Every structure is written in C-alpha cells, then in structure tokens.
Amino acid sequence: MKLSEHPHKVKVYEKIKDGIWCYKGFFSLIDAKIIFNGLRNVFKFYLQPVEMKAFNKEIILQHTRLIPTSVKVEVWSRDKGQCVICGSKENLHYDHELPYSKGGTSLTAENVRILCMKHNLNKSNKILTIPPIFFS
Secondary structure, eight states: OOSOSSOEEEEEEEEEETTEEEEEEEEEEEEEEEEEOSSSEEEEEEEEEEEEOGGGOEEEOOGGGSOOHHHHHHHHHHTTTSOTTTOOOSSEEEEESSOGGGTOOSSSGGGEEEEEHHHHHHHTTOOOSSOOOOOO
C-alpha cells in the first residue's frame, strides 16, 4: 500500500558514526510501516532515490551510484577522516577516483576517497593524474 499517489520528497542523512552524518540526497517516501523487530516496534521507511532538477522535475536514480555505508566507513577509516590531498577536515565529500560518469564504481573502497569541498569541486568529473596522498 502506498502512502499517496504523489510521494513526499525528503532529504535523507545517514549516520556513519557518532557525530558524523552524511547527506544522501533526495528520496521519495513511498511507504512506511511499523514493524516489530523482536524487541520493540520500529518504523520502516520505503524510499526511492531521486535527483531533483530545476522546476521540480525529478529523475529516478539507480542505486549503484549511492556509496554503501560499509564502503563509507572503510574509506573514512583509511583516509583518517580528512582530505587525501590537503588534509582538511572541513566540508568533506566522498569522491569517486574514477568518476561514476566514466564507469567508476561506488561498491568498493578502492574507487572512493575523501576530498574537501574545494578539491572535489575543482576535480568535477575529471580523472586526477596525481595519486592521492594518505596522511599518517
């Protein structure tokens, strides 16, 4: 059973670890149910990823572009929660080393790294020829 014919658009954030949240994007809230998990009743939300475009147009996204939580946790640990180029710990983004638009995957940590906003926006969908620097 759907909530409505025109699902609400919601912003979704994912908790990576205590105090660290990652913006996941816009999703359509398709349905919600209360499920007993053996200990208590919990809400279960059914979401569909969408990309918001100008004039409230939307495109349904494939799940393959989203970086799984397990990959984010592995990358955060490996990159020590900082930009692999400059070491900044502010305004961090998860970046596809081989851009998704050029066939890069989100499913393994080998193709994902942390960049600060400045370096990620400068990179855009280009492939950097310098290897990332890992800080110890």
